[in-house]
Amino acid sequence: MSQKVQKYVEDLFKGYEETPALQDFKEEIISNLLDRIKDFEIEGMDSDAAFTKAIGELGDITAVADDISRQKRNEVIGQMYIENKVEVDYKHAIGYVVAGIVFLFGLTAGFITYFSTGVVYQGISALVPFIVISGAAFAFLGLTQETAGRFPMSKIRALIYAVAVGGIIFGLITAASLYFMGNMGLHAVLVTFLPFVIPGIGILAFLFLTEKSRSKPWVIEEQKIMMEHYAKKDPQRMAQGGLLSGALWIFAIGMVILAGFKLGIIYAIVVFLTAIALQLFIEFWVQGKSKY
DSSP, rough: OHHHHHHHHHHHHTTTTTOOHHHHHHHHHHHHHHHHHHHHTTTOOOHHHHHHHHHOOOOOHHHHHHHHHHHHHHHHHHHHHHOOOOOOOOHHHHHHHHHHHHHHHHHHHHHHHHHHHHOOOHHHHHHHHHHHHHHHHHHHHHHHHHOOOOOOOOHHHHHHHHHHHHHHHHHHHHHHHHHHTTSSSSHHHHHHHIIIHHHHHHHHHHHHHHHHHHHHOOHHHHHHHHHHHHBBBBBHHHHHHHHHHHHHHHHHHHHHHHHHHTTTHHHHHHHHHHHHHHHHHHHHHHHTTTTO
C-alpha cells in the first residue's frame, strides 16, 4: 500500500519543478494518506476502498504545489537577475557620454540663441542637429548594448532603428520651428511630417513587427509566470480594459498635438499627465477582479 500511495502522489505532481519544499510537501501528504488508510482499515474497510476514500478527502492540493513551485521559480529568477548584471562596456560608456554631451550642447546652444535673439524658432533651429544626432546615437547604443535581460541587437538593424528615430526627431523639431515662425500655416507645418515623421514611423513599425526575441532564458521564464498570473484574471474585463486604453491614448495623442500647437506646451503636458492617470485607473480596474 505504501508504494501505491507514493506512486499516486508522484503522478499527482508530475510536471512540477522538483524543489526541497515540494519534496517535503509530498512526503507529508504520503504520511497523512497512509494514516487515513490505516484508520479506515481499522473501521473495517478493505485496502482499495480505504485508499479511494482517503484520496477523496485530499481535495485540490495542487494549488499549494503551484504556490510552492512558483515561489521557487521566482527565487531562481531573482537570483539569476542579480547574478547576470551586465556592466556597460567602455565603447558604450564613451558613446553614452559623448551623446549626452552633444545633447546638452544642443540645448545650451538653443537657449543661447533664443535669449540673444528673442526669436523662438531660431532657438529651436539651433538645437536641431545636436538633438537629432544625440537621439539617434542613444537609440543605437541602447539597442546594441547587452543588458541583464536582453542580448544585443545586430548593429545593422540597430542602425536602421537609429536612422528612423533621427528622422522622426528631425521632422517633429522642424515642424515646431516652422510653427513658431509665425507666417507659416498649420498645413505647412504638417507637410514636414510627410518626408520625415511618417516614413520613420513606418520603418519603426516594420522593425517592431519583424523583431525576433532577444530576451534571455530567465526573462522568458518570468514572462511565463506573468502569463499564469494574468490567466487568472477575468478575460472579459481585460479585453474591455485594452479597448479603453486604446481609445484613451488615441484621444490623448490627438489632444496633445492639438493643445501643443493651439494652446502651448504646458497644456499638452497637462493632457499627457491626465492620460497617464486615467491609464493607471484603467489598470487598477482591470486588476480589481479575478476569476477566483
